[in-house]
Amino acid sequence: MSILKQPFKIALVQLAAGPDKAANLAHAKTKVLEAAKAGANVIVLPECFNSPYGTNYFPQYAESLTAPNSSPSFSTLSSIAKETSTYLIGGSIPEVDPNTQKLYNTSLVFSPMGELLATHRKIHLFDIDIPGKIQFKESEVLSPGDNMTIVETEYGKIGLGICYDIRFPELAMTAARKGCFAMIYPGAFNMTTGPLHWSLLARSRAVDNQIYVALCSPARDMNASYHAWGHSMVVDPNGEILQELEHSEGLVLANLSRERIEEVRKGIPVTMQRRFDVYKNVVD
Numbered sequence: 498m499s500i501l502k503q504p505f506k507i508a509l510v511q512l513a514a515g516p517d518k519a520a521n522l523a524h525a526k527t528k529v530l531e532a533a534k535a536g537a538n539v540i541v542l543p544e545c546f547n548s549p550y551g552t553n554y555f556p557q558y559a560e561s562l563t564a565p566n567s568s569p570s571f572s573t574l575s576s577i578a579k580e581t582s583t584y585l586i587g588g589s590i591p592e593v594d595p596n597t598q599k600l601y602n603t604s605l606v607f608s609p610m611g612e613l614l615a616t617h618r619k620i621h622l623f624d625i626d627i628p629g630k631i632q633f634k635e636s637e638v639l640s641p642g643d644n645m646t647i648v649e650t651e652y653g654k655i656g657l658g659i660c661y662d663i664r665f666p667e668l669a670m671t672a673a674r675k676g677c678f679a680m681i682y683p684g685a686f687n688m689t690t691g692p693l694h695w696s697l698l699a700r701s702r703a704v705d706n707q708i709y710v711a712l713c714s715p716a717r718d719m720n721a722s723y724h725a726w727g728h729s730m731v732v733d734p735n736g737e738i739l740q741e742l743e744h745s746e747g748l749v750l751a752n753l754s755r756e757r758i759e760e761v762r763k764g765i766p767v768t769m770q771r772r773f774d775v776y777k778n779v780v781d
């Protein structure tokens with residue numbers, strides 16, 4: 498049963514990121530402060546918000562998270578969460594494990610006290626090859642995470658994925674069955690897959706599970722090597738888009754409530770009608 502304990506406001510910060518990490522972090526801070534001023538309780542940043550997105554950039558920008566004080570992104574996110582008294586879902590950053598030298602695409606989540614609540618390493622790496630359109634192979638440099646992430650907040654449980662993770666319905670389904678009322682995905686789709694699948698996947702995960710879904714993208718920069726789709730959005734449990742941006746910087750603000758989840762589940766009670774006796778061997 499997905500439980501949203503009290504209504505709250507979510508903000509998605511569609512952010513432009515350039516090559517200067519310090520500038521990106523300072524810019525993120527300014528925008529998160531704006532979102533908090535607008536009344537947001539949970540604030541989300543995009544995938545790779547402190548660096549350009551691309552396999553050649555990951556090693557250069559990677560930070561070790563084993564000693565938080567030596568990670569500028571960790572300390573900045575923690576202090577912004579504390580200063581704004583909000584839950585901060587810190588998009589993602591390239592992470593290096595100093596013991597293995599393996600790299601990950603990692604999201605850090607902080608409490609309103611600035612404490613680290615969760616670390617999610619992108620589970621499904623973005624390896625695609627669409628002839629004449631786009632080729633991308635995160636696995637050339639990144640390693641996949643091996644764990645699902647559920648964040649416990651005062652509002653209830655929130656499931657977390659990063660970008661390509663949204664293409665795997667099992668993740669959202671499992672999170673919903675473990676009681677999450679929302680899935681949040683920092684993500685950076687592109688000019689090929691964005692128009693095709695971004696909104697379709699967000700709405701599908703929402704309708705499949707009758708939960709809220711939020712996707713937070715970087716703003717599009719046509720001078721960058723990767724052109725992000727943008728279109729950050731919040732979708733309600735009925736698959737309806739509550740708020741959506743275009744491709745420039747901006748803020749999505751939306752109110753989430755338990756009543757909406759209950760209303761949708763009462764009207765179309767699929768959460769009570771599943772036939773696991775028929776399809777229990779889903780892994781086979």
Ligand SMILES: NC(=O)CC(=O)C(=O)O
Nearest residue numbers: 623660661685686687690
């Ligand atoms: N960038 C991603 O991880 C995913 C993506 O762009 C897509 O699935 O399409």
